[in-house]
Amino acid sequence: MSQDVYEKLQAMVGEEAGPFEAPNAVNEAMIRHWCEAMEDGNPLYSDEEYAKKSKYGGVIAPPQMVQAYCMPPLWPKKEMPDPQAKAVQMMHEAGYHGVVATTTSQEYFHPMRPGDRLSYKIQLVSVSPEKTTRLGTGHFITSEYTYINQNGEVVCIQPFTVLKFKPAM
Amino acid sequence: MSWKSIYWDDVGEDDELPTQTREITRTTIVATAIATRDFTPVHHDHEAAQREGATDIFLNILSTGGFIGKYLTDWSGPEGELKKITIRLGATVFPGDILTSGGKIAKKYTDGDKHLVDVDFNFTVPMGPHAWGTATVALPTKG
Incomplete structure (x- = not known):
């Protein structure tokens, strides 16, 4: 990737969006x-x-359900600024057209009960140096979601990594 | 209905979890996509999936997480508590695939008053490994 775009992405590391409230209570x-x-x-x-x-x-609620409560509505459309999506878009424009999710993890700290109001923040935590993989050459982009309930208790922390790459010929 | 529990005292490293299989139908893929509130067209719209380079609609990632949680607590019983799940993602799951789930206890340990096991799990489809990784589950004790 041009040094320029990589530097811009590195500068974005730490960028945060949210908190966004889940449309429905658990x-x-x-x-x-x-x-x-x-x-x-x-x-x-x-x-x-x-x-x-x-x-x-x-x-x-099943603990893995936490993200489902926080998904954006199908209608009306709602802008949810997302630094990872922004980084992916910047790489797309730099010629890295492939994208694949590689790793996701959830750590649970507090159960979700009916009536709980969830919200989340998302932070861009890392952009790897260029790597050559089976799929092509690209960068791993990792963000972290933090979900909290109405009492400010952390319910779940969820890192999520995608590989944005130039497909191998 | 009574529910069995797996006790921490009774398990050991290298113990295998029972294998489960499930045929993933078009209905499974659509029902799980909507239950996870994921309306991305590739999970319900055949033509949209083909435009994105896939042969057919495919299972979304949130549902993989749902299946893994179900697999683990089906084994442990409801007293088993999911603490952490780390998933590496591989082959896509398409309609008609048989998804086979397996696991093995990689580590048995305590952390404060928690009695824990790390389970290495493996979810495969005919094309290859779909999802694998490690889950930490707290188990009840007999004490």
């Missing part, structure tokens, strides 16, 4: 919809009687 309808699609029968997610006797004292 709720049982979305939990059920999720469990049906995943075929997840965990009674903590669906059986009030079982969940009441558990250490949570009631139903919780």
